[in-house]
Amino acid sequence: MSKSVIIKGNNFGVNVIISPDLDFAEVRSQLRERFKASAKFFGKADMVVNFSGVKLDDDQIQVLTEIITDVSDINIVCVINSDDEDISNDMIREAYSKKRMEQAEEAGVAEREQAFAENMNSMGVMEAAYALMQQSSNSFEVSEDSVTSAAKIYHGTLRSGQVLEEPSSVVIIGDVNPGAKVIAGGCVIVLGSLLGNIQVGSGVNMENAFVLALEMNPMQIQIGDLIATSESSNPLAALRRRRANTVSPEIAHLKDGEVYIEDLSLKVINELKFN
């Protein structure tokens, strides 16, 4: 594995995978970069943060958590270091309730009851979150059902230089501009113009992975290990096509070991085997 800090979102929080041969200063700066880049994507969500790959001491966890809250608006409800053998489901739940209690304390006695009620409601979610995290933190590979598992939805335009990386499938409501990059374990659906770079199907189901866009004009598409590059096109001509409304949705997928791009139709969808 390369020397890096990788962040992977899931439905309940975020997995921070730290390469063990990285020194802590480097971990700090990379973590700051990663979270800064995806701060907008995460928004103000309540999240469970799981540090995995290395065993961290309390001070280190404190430093890293502060970095995350510093560069993003994420509300960290609980921190886990999954390489810590002693961690158990109960401990997480306990940490989570304690956190909620503290919040309630700050908010005043009147709101405490409400926080407790919320806490009870979140219990089921927490269990699911932990199960999911165990699954993904034990093996750093993308889970097997990455193509069909729940997709992330991203609202907004991805601009040049921005990278959206998800272990699952992704639906982008907006454009992927030239110079932007989307990396998804599963499939990608772009409800807009795909003009940047895209990489899908890094999971094991790469033969099922596809990219669908209302306007398909990417710089490069990578499905699994196969990279297809577009002919360099005249941007003015592309704009004219858009103006003239002659742009139609297309789908890119693997066929006979090549990346195929064709008009979207029921036939193509039916041909792609889903489990």
Place this chain on the structure above:
Amino acid sequence: MAEVIVVTSGKGGVGKTTTTANIGTGLAKLGKKVIMIDTDTGLRNLDVVLGLENRIVYNLIDVVEGKCRLNQAMINDKREENLYLLPTAQTRDKSAISTDQMLQVIEDIKNDEKAFDYIILDCPAGIEQGFHDAIIGADRALVVTTPEVSAIRDADRIIGLLDANGLKDHEDLIVNRIRPEMVEKGDMMSLDDVNDILQLHIIGAVPDDENIVVATNRGTPLVGDESLAGQAYLNICKRITGEEVPFLDLTAKKGFFGKLKKALSKK
């Protein structure tokens, strides 16, 4: 309290400095108290475009290093009494100032007894230290681009960085150097095309006008004069102050020779 506006673009040579000079001068002409800060340390130009080059004694870096008071480094414009320039050093580079120091300078200017309405920062090209210094204290950003693919790409990158640095929804786009006849022929992107790609509010469109070159060389910004570019810049200034101004028809006026050419070509 002064509003801090950064004029930025990513790509060099699209007209950041000319735009800064014209918007600063234009806002002063509208009766606002304005100071422009050149943050392009080592490659300063704003003083030249304003014709104030010879008056520079102290600069931004001197202020930061405590070699002079803020007031000593501010240069009053020769035409607009409401307009000031805070130049930067030509003999230093971008590492001469940090983002914290820049914030402090902006804070000091906000509290200055001159009570400025606008602080306008001329940002250097690129996305390095100088860019971060220029945007750190900004309340809003004007992204300058030209209707060329390379400039648009860089503008897109810059908008992403501005978004990530807390300026999302406080950005406006200025499309510079439009050549209406090329747009008509389909050889240049139109405003609609630019808007299509960048999806950012366009606050102004400035035609490619040779009067700009003349004005820049002479050191007198043309904002507010009868030229099409001069009017376009003044309209941008009015929009910055919140006034609603319709967009100029850039194809309308072509001057006497343009009309003559058009008449001849019809025959």
